[in-house]
Amino acid sequence: MKVLSVASEVFPLIKTGGLADVAGALPIALAPLGISMRTVMPGYPIVRDRIGKAREIAVIPDLLGKPARLLFTEHAGLELYVIDCPDLFDREGGPYVDTAGKDYIDNWQRFAALSRVAADLANGIDPAWAPDIVHGHDWQAGLAPVYLKYSEVGPHTPSVLTIHNIAFQGQFSAQIFPALGLPPAAFAVDGVEYYGDIGYLKGGLRTAWAITTVSPTYAEEILEPQFGMGLEGLIGERVHDLIGIVNGIDDDVWNPEKDRHIAAGYNGVNLARRAENRAALEKRFGLAATDGPIFCVVSRLTWQKGIDLVIDVADEIVAHGGKLAVLGSGDPLLEEGMRAAAARHPGRVAIVFGYDEPLSHLMQAGSDAILIPSRFEPCGLTQLYGLRYGCVPIVGRTGGLSDTIIDANGAALAARVATGIQFSPVDRHGLSQALRRAFRLFEDGPAWASIQKTAMKSDVSWQTSARQYASLYKTLINRVAVP
Numbered sequence: 001m002k003v004l005s006v007a008s009e010v011f012p013l014i015k016t017g018g019l020a021d022v023a024g025a026l027p028i029a030l031a032p033l034g035i036s037m038r039t040v041m042p043g044y045p046i047v048r049d050r051i052g053k054a055r056e057i058a059v060i061p062d063l064l065g066k067p068a069r070l071l072f073t074e075h076a077g078l079e080l081y082v083i084d085c086p087d088l089f090d091r092e093g094g095p096y097v098d099t100a101g102k103d104y105i106d107n108w109q110r111f112a113a114l115s116r117v118a119a120d121l122a123n124g125i126d127p128a129w130a131p132d133i134v135h136g137h138d139w140q141a142g143l144a145p146v147y148l149k150y151s152e153v154g155p156h157t158p159s160v161l162t163i164h165n166i167a168f169q170g171q172f173s174a175q176i177f178p179a180l181g182l183p184p185a186a187f188a189v190d191g192v193e194y195y196g197d198i199g200y201l202k203g204g205l206r207t208a209w210a211i212t213t214v215s216p217t218y219a220e221e222i223l224e225p226q227f228g229m230g231l232e233g234l235i236g237e238r239v240h241d242l243i244g245i246v247n248g249i250d251d252d253v254w255n256p257e258k259d260r261h262i263a264a265g266y267n268g269v270n271l272a273r274r275a276e277n278r279a280a281l282e283k284r285f286g287l288a289a290t291d292g293p294i295f296c297v298v299s300r301l302t303w304q305k306g307i308d309l310v311i312d313v314a315d316e317i318v319a320h321g322g323k324l325a326v327l328g329s330g331d332p333l334l335e336e337g338m339r340a341a342a343a344r345h346p347g348r349v350a351i352v353f354g355y356d357e358p359l360s361h362l363m364q365a366g367s368d369a370i371l372i373p374s375r376f377e378p379c380g381l382t383q384l385y386g387l388r389y390g391c392v393p394i395v396g397r398t399g400g401l402s403d404t405i406i407d408a409n410g411a412a413l414a415a416r417v418a419t420g421i422q423f424s425p426v427d428r429h430g431l432s433q434a435l436r437r438a439f440r441l442f443e444d445g446p447a448w449a450s451i452q453k454t455a456m457k458s459d460v461s462w463q464t465s466a467r468q469y470a471s472l473y474k475t476l477i478n479r480v481a482v483p
């Protein structure tokens with residue numbers, strides 16, 4: 001079976017968040033199941049640099065008005081179609097925003113181009129390879145199912161759209177419609193029209209053959225206005241085509257036994273070696289070498305992630321003898337709040353601003369617990385890395401966080417199945433209570449070690465989830481076969 005993944009970021013080529021990890025790991029997890037997944041992605045400068053020489057598959061003289069080429073290469077175990085279109089992708093900033101952090105004004109065109117090429121691949125632009133299924137990720141690939149539905153050539157390739165975060169919807173003015181190259185009929189409730197504007201995610205959710213999201217709980221949550229962000233009605237209409245499949249992690253990239261980014265490798269048996277990583281982390285952050293637990297945060301600093309709550313409890317962490325190490329960047333007000341907390345507590349609270357992949361590994365290996373007080377979390381990956389590294393996740397009870405962490409309540413502790421701490425409601429009081437429980441458990445050394453060991457044994461691999469994707473793909477292909 002051949003599947004085309006359509007993604008705006010793919011680890012290890014370019015990453016701003018969990019989507020890249022998933023897009024980079026899923027093809028590798030599907031291979032043993034007999035699924036050949038290729039990926040189409042934009043040729044950002046860093047991607048062009050990293051892949052080096054690539055084979056030209058096609059020249060596209062008019063990709064939404066821009067000249068482009070479609071390249072193919074293999075990189076880090078991935079088979080990649082890269083869209084070389086300097087007018088759209090040769091930029092100095094990130095994949096979505098400029099150096100000042102502002103969305104590129106032509107994002108509508110940049111990601112319509114990505115989806116357009118995905119549909120072209122389904123329709124045979126590469127004479128040597130065409131997918132049986134097109135699987136897009138998030139709003140950036142939202143138009144792929146739309147282009148497929150409205151393409152003149154048939155039969156139409158089945159499509160899957162995965163929602164990684166419904167908060168980002170790709171909504172643009174109706175004025176762009178003529179430039180998208182879709183027939184007039186597509187500007188309708190059944191197509192891309194969304195309250196008089198154009199919605200990329202909306203169009204994708206309307207037209208994809210199947211919809212997935214990255215955890216079962218989030219699949220239920222997005223049926224409610226609080227989480228559906230305006231799309232709950234549409235999701236409700238398509239609930240029979242919706243399935244939640246929890247993310248796994250790449251356990252080669254995230255393996256505490258042979259992680260080259262940490263100070264000392266370890267496993268569940270020689271957990272004591274974590275102490276070396278703890279010391280390395282203290283040094284890196286300028287934290288005092290005191291006994292209490294180190295809590296870490298590795299995150300975009302945003303409201304979604306509940307970073308304001310972490311700022312609220314920083315004093316409390318220090319008062320109880322704990323320390324806080326933060327790696328991240330984002331909302332300037334939250335950055336400011338973190339900076340102030342660090343200034344109040346030198347040697348106890350420290351922050352590294354920016355994005356640092358190697359350091360994110362040391363955070364998991366050297367901290368005792370990772371704080372993830374997200375207000376909503378479609379899946380979340382850092383709690384899964386925490387499980388694997390024995391860095392106890394302390395999480396809000398929402399989305400994928402509730403599906404992947406077993407709370408250390410009395411019964412779970414007695415049965416030795418606890419893997420972390422969950423709290424609800426996700427507010428300052430809830431987090432504060434959770435921290436108090438964490439301090440108590442940490443002081444009881446064996447109880448803490450037992451949670452760590454159970455956590456490290458949890459299955460965070462892609463195996464089960466890859467099988468679920470495979471069976472979804474098969475169902476869709478069978479639907480084609482039945483007239």
Ligand code: ADP
Pocket residue numbers: 016017018019021298299300327328329354355356357360379380381382383
């Ligand atoms: P989201 O995709 O919503 O940001 P996830 O938990 O799914 O949240 O994924 C975040 C990914 O980005 C993880 O791999 C995490 O380790 C990584 N990450 C987040 N912030 C940073 C940072 N400042 N430096 C390095 N890695 C980071």
Ligand code: GLC
Pocket residue numbers: 017018019022164165214247377378379380381400
């Ligand atoms: C999104 C979500 C996050 C999820 C990631 C990968 O960025 O915010 O919860 O883990 O996608 O699916």
